[in-house]
Amino acid sequence: MxxxxxxxxxxxxxxxxQPDYRDTLTGEYVLPWTYLHAIKDYTDMAYHFEANSAARATFNFVPVLLDQLEDYVAQFQTNKIADPLLALLAEDDLHGISKEQRQFIIDSCFKCNHEKMLTPFPHYQALYNMAKALESNGEEAFSYLSDQYFADLLVWYHLAWTGESIRRNNTFVQALMLKGQCFSLQERIDFFKLIGELIADLIPRYKKLQKSGQIEISSxxxxxxxxxxxxxxxxxxxxxxxxxxxxxxxxxxxxxxxxxxxxxxxxxxxxxxxxxxxxxxxxxxxxxxxxxxxxxxxxxxxxxxxxxxxxxxxxxxxxxxxxxxxxxxxxxxxxxxxxxxxxxxxxxxxxxxxxxxxxxxxxxxxxxxxxxxxxxxxxxxxxxxxxxxxxxxxxxxxxxxxxxxxxxxxxxxxxxxxxxxxxxxxxxxxxxxxxxxxxxxxxxxxLPAIAAGSWVYGSFSTWIGSTEKNHGWDLLCEAKKVYDHVMEKGFLEPEEVKNCELQLAICEGSDWFWWFGDYNSSVSVDSFDRLYRRNLSNLYRLLKKPIPEILNHAISVGSGHPAVGGTMRRGQE
CATH class of the missing domain: 3.20.110.20 (7-stranded beta/alpha barrel)
Known part of the structure; x- marks a missing residue:
C-alpha cells in the first residue's frame, strides 16, 4: 500500500x-587494475541494470579510466599488448619466459581477496598452496614449477577476476571453471580474446543504458x-x-x-x-x-x-x-x-x-x-x-x-x-x-558559504596535511615551476608541448596522495609511490630537464592494514 x-x-x-597506470614514455602498464576491474566490476554493474529495466541510477566515469579502456581496446585490435600480465595469458611459449617473468606471475596472480576469490575454487587454492610451500626456499625453488603450473595460474587469476554475470552466462567460461586444470594454449588464447571483447563492449553497453533513460552518466x-x-x-x-x-x-x-x-x-x-x-x-x-x-x-x-x-x-x-x-x-x-x-x-x-x-x-x-x-x-x-x-x-x-x-x-x-x-x-x-x-x-x-572538504571526514586529510603527503605536493610544485619555465621559453615542438601537458595532468591526479601514509599497506604504498615518482621523472624527461636526485627516494612507507585493502575509506571516522 x-x-x-x-x-x-x-x-x-x-x-x-582508476588512475592512469601507464608509463607514458614506454606505453607499458605498470599495474593491471584497469582491465581486471573492467572484466569483473564494470561488466557486472552494467548487467544488473540490463537485467532490471525498472532500476535507475547515475554512473560516474572518470575520463582517465575511459582513456585506458579505449587503449586496451586498441591493444587487442592491433595485437600489441602493453600490459605484461595480460600478454602472458596469451603467451604461446611459457617454457621460454624468463626467470623474472615467472616471479612476476607468482607475485601478481594471488593479488585478490582470498576468502571470496581464491578459496572457493579448489584448483586455484591448490596452485596457491604449491607456491606457499616453495616460498620459504627462496625464488630459486620456483624453478621446480612447470609451464603448465604457470598456464593454469594465469587462467585461474583471470577467472577469479571475471564478473559473476559472465560466469553465469558464458558457456566457455563455465567450461574452463569445470575443467579446472591443464588448460591448453588454445583455451588461454580464447580466454584472452573474450577479455578483449568484454572490454570493447563496455562503453557501448553503458551508452545504451543512458540512451534508454535508465541511467545518467556524469564525469x-x-x-x-x-x-x-x-x-x-x-x-x-x-x-x-x-x-x-x-x-x-x-x-x-x-x-x-x-x-x-x-x-x-x-x-x-x-x-x-x-x-x-x-x-x-x-x-x-x-x-x-x-x-x-x-x-x-x-x-x-x-x-x-x-x-x-x-x-x-x-x-x-x-x-x-x-x-x-x-x-x-x-x-x-x-x-x-x-x-x-x-x-x-x-x-x-x-x-x-x-x-x-x-x-x-x-x-x-x-x-x-x-x-x-x-x-x-x-x-x-x-x-x-x-x-x-x-x-x-x-x-x-x-x-x-x-x-x-x-x-x-x-x-x-x-x-x-x-x-x-x-x-x-x-x-x-x-x-x-x-x-x-x-x-x-x-x-x-x-548555501552562502561552502566549507572546503571531501567525502572522507569532510576534510582533505587523506590527501594533504601530513609530512609525506605535503612532500608529494612539494615535489609536484617544483616540477610545475620547471614546466612553466620551459613553456615560457617556447623551445619545444607542439607535439612535445602536448606530451608534457598530458604528463603534468597525470601527476596532478589525487590517487598518488591517497596512498601516502603509514595507515596504508606497504605493498600498495610502494606501488603507487614508485609510479608517482616515475611519472614526475617522466615529466622532467619530456621537459628535457635533469631529473632531481630526490625522486630516487621513497616518499612514503606504509605499514597499516586498512579495511578493503585501502582502496576505499569511510565517510565518517
Whole structure:
C-alpha cells in the first residue's frame, strides 16, 4: 500500500575510477587494475541494470579510466599488448619466459581477496598452496614449477577476476571453471580474446543504458585532481584549522590547470557519450566555494560531495547555527551561487553509503537488503513535511565487490528489485531531480558559504596535511615551476608541448596522495609511490630537464592494514 507521505527519491551514484597506470614514455602498464576491474566490476554493474529495466541510477566515469579502456581496446585490435600480465595469458611459449617473468606471475596472480576469490575454487587454492610451500626456499625453488603450473595460474587469476554475470552466462567460461586444470594454449588464447571483447563492449553497453533513460552518466575533471587544492592549499584549513601545509604556498597556476581538467573532461564525455555531462563528481567529492563556482562557470549544473562538507558548510554559512537531526538538513540538495553562475549540490548519506562499502559484505544478501530498505523506509516515515526527501547514496562502484560473495551478485540483484518495485521509494538520477526540484522540494536553500572538504571526514586529510603527503605536493610544485619555465621559453615542438601537458595532468591526479601514509599497506604504498615518482621523472624527461636526485627516494612507507585493502575509506571516522 502506498503511503500518503511525499515519495522518497533514492539517488544512487556509482563512481568508476582508476588512475592512469601507464608509463607514458614506454606505453607499458605498470599495474593491471584497469582491465581486471573492467572484466569483473564494470561488466557486472552494467548487467544488473540490463537485467532490471525498472532500476535507475547515475554512473560516474572518470575520463582517465575511459582513456585506458579505449587503449586496451586498441591493444587487442592491433595485437600489441602493453600490459605484461595480460600478454602472458596469451603467451604461446611459457617454457621460454624468463626467470623474472615467472616471479612476476607468482607475485601478481594471488593479488585478490582470498576468502571470496581464491578459496572457493579448489584448483586455484591448490596452485596457491604449491607456491606457499616453495616460498620459504627462496625464488630459486620456483624453478621446480612447470609451464603448465604457470598456464593454469594465469587462467585461474583471470577467472577469479571475471564478473559473476559472465560466469553465469558464458558457456566457455563455465567450461574452463569445470575443467579446472591443464588448460591448453588454445583455451588461454580464447580466454584472452573474450577479455578483449568484454572490454570493447563496455562503453557501448553503458551508452545504451543512458540512451534508454535508465541511467545518467556524469564525469569528473579529467585526471581526477582535487580542484580546491589546485586552487588554494589553504582551503585545507576550513576543516583542519591547524593542518601543516606544503612548503609551497600555492600550486603554481592552479586555476588554469583546474580549468583545463574540467574542459578536457567535458570534451571527452561528449566524444564518448554523444553529449556534454550535465553534472560532475568532483574528484573525491573535493569541493570549495571557488571550486563549485568554477564548475558552474563551465556549465556544470550539479555536483555532489560528502555529508561532512554539508555540516561544516551550514556552520560556516549561518551564525550561531544549531545542527538539527540529519533528517532535517541532509536529505535535500542545496543551491550555491554568485551573481552570474549557480550549481546544485547534493550530499552523501555517509551511514548508508558506508554500510554498502564496509558492512553488507558480512551479511546474507537478503538480510543486507532488508536492512538497507528498512533504513530508507524509516527516513520516509519520519518525514513530517510536504517536501519529498532525497537520499543520495554515493560510493565506489568497483572496489567493494571482491569482499562480497559472488561479486555482490545477489546483493545487487535483490537491492535493485526491492527498490525498483517499492511503492514509496523512487529510484532516480541527479539530472531528473534538478529538473523537478521545485516540484518535489520547493525553492532550494542557498548555501552562502561552502566549507572546503571531501567525502572522507569532510576534510582533505587523506590527501594533504601530513609530512609525506605535503612532500608529494612539494615535489609536484617544483616540477610545475620547471614546466612553466620551459613553456615560457617556447623551445619545444607542439607535439612535445602536448606530451608534457598530458604528463603534468597525470601527476596532478589525487590517487598518488591517497596512498601516502603509514595507515596504508606497504605493498600498495610502494606501488603507487614508485609510479608517482616515475611519472614526475617522466615529466622532467619530456621537459628535457635533469631529473632531481630526490625522486630516487621513497616518499612514503606504509605499514597499516586498512579495511578493503585501502582502496576505499569511510565517510565518517
Amino acid at each position: 502506498t503511503s500518503a507521505l511525499p515519495k522518497l527519491y533514492f539517488n544512487l551514484y556509482w563512481h568508476m575510477h 569528473t575533471p579529467h585526471f581526477h585532481p582535487i580542484l580546491p587544492l589546485l586552487l588554494d592549499f589553504k582551503s585545507t584549513r576550513d576543516a583542519m584549522p591547524y593542518a601543516p601545509l606544503p612548503h609551497h604556498p600555492q600550486y603554481p597556476g592552479g586555476k588554469v590547470r583546474a580549468q583545463a581538467h574540467i574542459k578536457a573532461a567535458k570534451d571527452s564525455h561528449k566524444e564518448r557519450f554523444g553529449e556534454y555531462p550535465v553534472g560532475m563528481w568532483p574528484a573525491e567529492g573535493g569541493v570549495s566555494h571557488a571550486a563549485l563556482l568554477l564548475l558552474a562557470e563551465h556549465d556544470v549544473k550539479w555536483a555532489a560531495t560528502g555529508q561532512g562538507v554539508l555540516a561544516n558548510s551550514l556552520y560556516k554559512s549561518f551564525e550561531n547555527y544549531e545542527m538539527p537531526h540529519k533528517d532535517d538538513y541532509l536529505y535535500q540538495p542545496y543551491r550555491v551561487a554568485n551573481d552570474t553562475d549557480e550549481i546544485v549540490c547534493f550530499f552523501r548519506d555517509d551511514h548508508l553509503s558506508d554500510k554498502i562499502g564496509f558492512e553488507y559484505s558480512k551479511l546474507h544478501a537478503s538480510e543486507a537488503v532488508a536492512d538497507f530498505v528498512g533504513t530508507l523506509e524509516g527516513i520516509h516515515q519520519a518525514n513530517t513535511t510536504d517536501k519529498s526527501r532525497i537520499v543520495s547514496v554515493i560510493l565506489d562502484g568497483e572496489n567493494a565487490w571482491e569482499y562480497f560473495p559472488y561479486n555482490a551478485y545477489y546483493f545487487l540483484s535483490e537491492l535493485y528489485a526491492a527498490l525498483a518495485n517499492h511503492p514509496d521509494i523512487e529510484m532516480t538520477t541527479f539530472s531528473d531531480l534538478v529538473g523537478k526540484s521545485a516540484r518535489v522540494q520547493g525553492e532550494l536553500t542557498t
